[in-house]
Amino acid sequence: MTTATDVHPAVRRTRVGPWLLAHLAHFRGWIAAHLLGSVLWHVLAAAVPTVIGAAFDALLQKHPDHQRFSTLVGVLLVLVLVRGLAGFGATYSLEAYACGLERDVRGTLFSVLLRKSQRFFDRHRVGDLSSRITGDAQALNLMFSPGVDLTLDMALGLVVPIVFIGVLDPRLLLAPLAFLVLFALTLVEYGRRLDPASGATRAAFGELSARVSETISGVETVDATGRRGAEQSRFMELARAYRDAAVRQAREQALYLPSLALAFALAGGLLHGAYLVAHGSLSTGAFVAFLGLMGALRAPTQMASFSIGLIYLGIAGARRIIEVIDDGAGDDEQSGGHVGRIDGDVVFDGVTFGYDGEPVLHDISFTAPAGATVAVVGPTGSGKSTLLHLLNRTYEPDSGRVTVAGVDLARWDTQSLRSQISVIEQDVVLFSKSVEENLTFGADGDVEHDRVVAAAKAAQAHDFIMATDDGYRTMVGERGTTLSGGQRQRIAIARALLADPRILVLDDSTSAVDSATEQQIQQAIRTAAAGRTTFMITPRLSRIRSADLVLVLDRGRIVGQGTHENLLATCELYHRIFAPHLEDGAAVRSAEGGR
Known part of the structure; x- marks a missing residue:
């Protein structure tokens, strides 16, 4: 049996990028709508301080142009309204394909697990597999919403204001371009440190989930052998390991240098702009617009830490899912x-x-x-x-x-x-369904109730079934824990009879x-x-x-x-x-x- 971080030698090394793109291909329309809405939102957001700067110039000139000022205020209101609609469309489209991706990946992984051989399950713990189909699939959703969305906002939030600064006055590009170079370099280093930390966090969560599943499934044995204290201690060890992994990831996220680079860029831009205004080569309105556009760089710079962290968690989750899908040695379909x-x-x-x-x-x-x-x-x-x-x-x-x-x-x-082929083993597995649903599990098509009753009678199960309050509609606890061993075996025999095996x-x-x-x-x-x-x-x-x-x-x-x-x-x-x-x-x- 492997740990959550082990990879079987037969696993093919599928890259995360192509695998994600293949799944995202089904959502091209939603992705296009999200990109269009996001670009429009950021263009309009960058246009707002530009319009505000022009409105300032209209009022502060020697002969204030009130007509132009009123027109610019109207334009500003329209920009805000359209920007809001664009933001709504972008957010709705984002959720549509992010949740759709999570659903499709879960469906694919569950289908793959159903095709795996017993050898595969001998090498993997149920709790860890459950964490992959739940937690890791959810990490993919969060990777896009809000991870990729915030990263896109970050990129547009950096590029669009800088483009507007260049349109405003190319001389003002000195500080923002220097910041852009520093930002890219520090972000690459940030990702290099965050990648292994994110992988360790997802692996630790898988270990924790596996232990919970094993302990709860065997809780009768735990109680009977007096192992409650030992299991509690072991669980706390894994909980601490997960906490430590999460803290290490948070530490890497905290060591985020782009914010410091932005502070230097803002200071340099302020001094440069003030110098140009003092020498009469830049208007006050243009300086106000420049400061507004430079201030707009603060939000995308700060959100990068959070969004990149979600992306790397999603990548770590995708790798764990691909490990299962690509484990060809475990397929028996x-x-x-x-x-x-x-x-x-x-x-x-x-x-x-x-x-x-x-x-x-x-x-x-x-x-x-x-x-x-x-x-x-x-x-x-x-x-x-x-x-x-x-x-x-x-x-x-x-x-x-x-x-x-x-x-x-x-x-x-x-x-x-x-x-x-029908197999009836010593350890009979029943499901959290009604008695009748458990009896017909494995039979082809719908089974008439009379056939179900006849099979139960043949297996000597009918009497104890009818002794319950709801008869054949009685709900069976998980793995049949509400039934005695003999009752479970009789239901399994009746189930085999209904399957009519050769x-x-x-x-x-x-x-x-x-x-x-x-x-x-x-x-x-x-x-x-x-x-x-x-x-x-x-x-x-x-x-x-x-x-x-x-x-x-x-x-x-x-x-x-x-x-x-x-x-x-x-x-x-x-x-x-x-x-x-x-x-x-x-x-x-x-x-x-x-x-």
């Missing part, structure tokens, strides 16, 4: 492959598989005939569940191959394959059910398994004896395969595991017969 009904044998041919280079299964070979029941037995840690995970491509073999109906799993269309996989699926209910469920499973290939992991001898094929695993290798009777005679491990149970059963029957 196989579209356009073989589509068909599973009607043939399941064959493992020399399959070897391991996690992160550590072999778990070694040279596994067997054939399960279509419609057969296969029991997989062996000591704890022998690889039983891992073997079953290869059936629906949860994992793929490192070597060898698995074929279903004569077709290599690697060539099957993933959707077609998995829609015909292959049924049972991983000790009745471990949390009492003996009487288990017998009823087994009868329902036997009925449902008719004509289907069934794989099961179970310690219960009664179920193993009824299997057509028994596979005995030990340390990831098949040490015996055949029927129950054959294995008792030929497989030492199998005999060692089950012979005592047979003797106990015979003793019980003998005692009962003597009564």
Whole structure:
């Protein structure tokens, strides 16, 4: 499992710029409207002090021109009104494409996550992935609104007033141009320092989110083991790490030099303008307009610190999102492959598989005939569940191959394959939906209520469902926490029956059910398994004896395969595991017969 900052070697280094441009291409109209509105707003904003300066000259000249002054006041009012409308249009357009980008990126990332293999999720924590699809996607929104918007305002707020100063009197450009050069140099250095600090902040937030998710998901274990204090301490460590990263970023933002450069430029411009006025080569109105335009440089200079900070946070978030999207080693979506009904044998041919280079299964070979029941037995840690995970491509073999109906799993269309395989595991996952919605999860199309009830009855779930206040409309807590283990397993079995699979996989699926209910469920499973290939992991001898094929695993290798009777005679491990149970059963029957 990786930390939030780890990148798998298979991740392609997609650059943030082209990736963002590809997503923004869908919002060209809104972006154009935003740019037009912003440019118009800044042009009009720069025109305001120019008009005010002209109005001053109209009044301060030897013979005041009141008519011209009144006209300029009217022009000023129109400029302010049009500027307000331009600002509204720019802001609305900005929010339209910034929120649209956040929505699209979230949708893309969620779709990508749904296509990822189990290997991918083994390497990433759920909380960190959640932070990418929520916090990092939101950082992209903030990157544009207000980040890019303020940066655009900053650029226009610098360029437009300087252009107007040049139009007013080219001699006055000395101070603002010198400031522009200093501003660019200090901004580049500012970005160089801020980039790693922003990345560290987003990574620390991912670590914090991952810890919260893991602790809340396992809160029962935390309470049962008395680990509240330890978890609280660990959380506070991560919270402090996030705070420290945020403070480091704030420190870099505080070390912002352009404001100091502007102060020198304003002082120099004031002295230069006053010198020109004193020597009669610049009018008072022009000097007032110049000071107003120089003052207009203050706001964009100050906002650069905040806006650039948001941009670098957005870039850091985009990198974390791209890491997930570009992790090709984690994809297991196989579209356009073989589509068909599973009607043939399941064959493992020399399959070897391991996690992160550590072999778990070694040279596994067997054939399960279509419609057969296969029991997989062996000591704890022998690889039983891992073997079953290869059936629906949860994992793929490192070597060898698995074929279903004569077709290599690697060539099957993933959707077609998995829609015909139902897996019922020990740890049943239910969703925060109604009982009926959980039952129909995985079934094709709408399912009639009568079919749902029939499946629940077959799985012995109907009675406890109807005992609740809302029956099949009862809401199930997250991961089924409002239900007992046996109830969750019965719902999972009913869900599998509704899916009508061609292959049924049972991983000790009745471990949390009492003996009487288990017998009823087994009868329902036997009925449902008719004509289907069934794989099961179970310690219960009664179920193993009824299997057509028994596979005995030990340390990831098949040490015996055949029927129950054959294995008792030929497989030492199998005999060692089950012979005592047979003797106990015979003793019980003998005692009962003597009564």
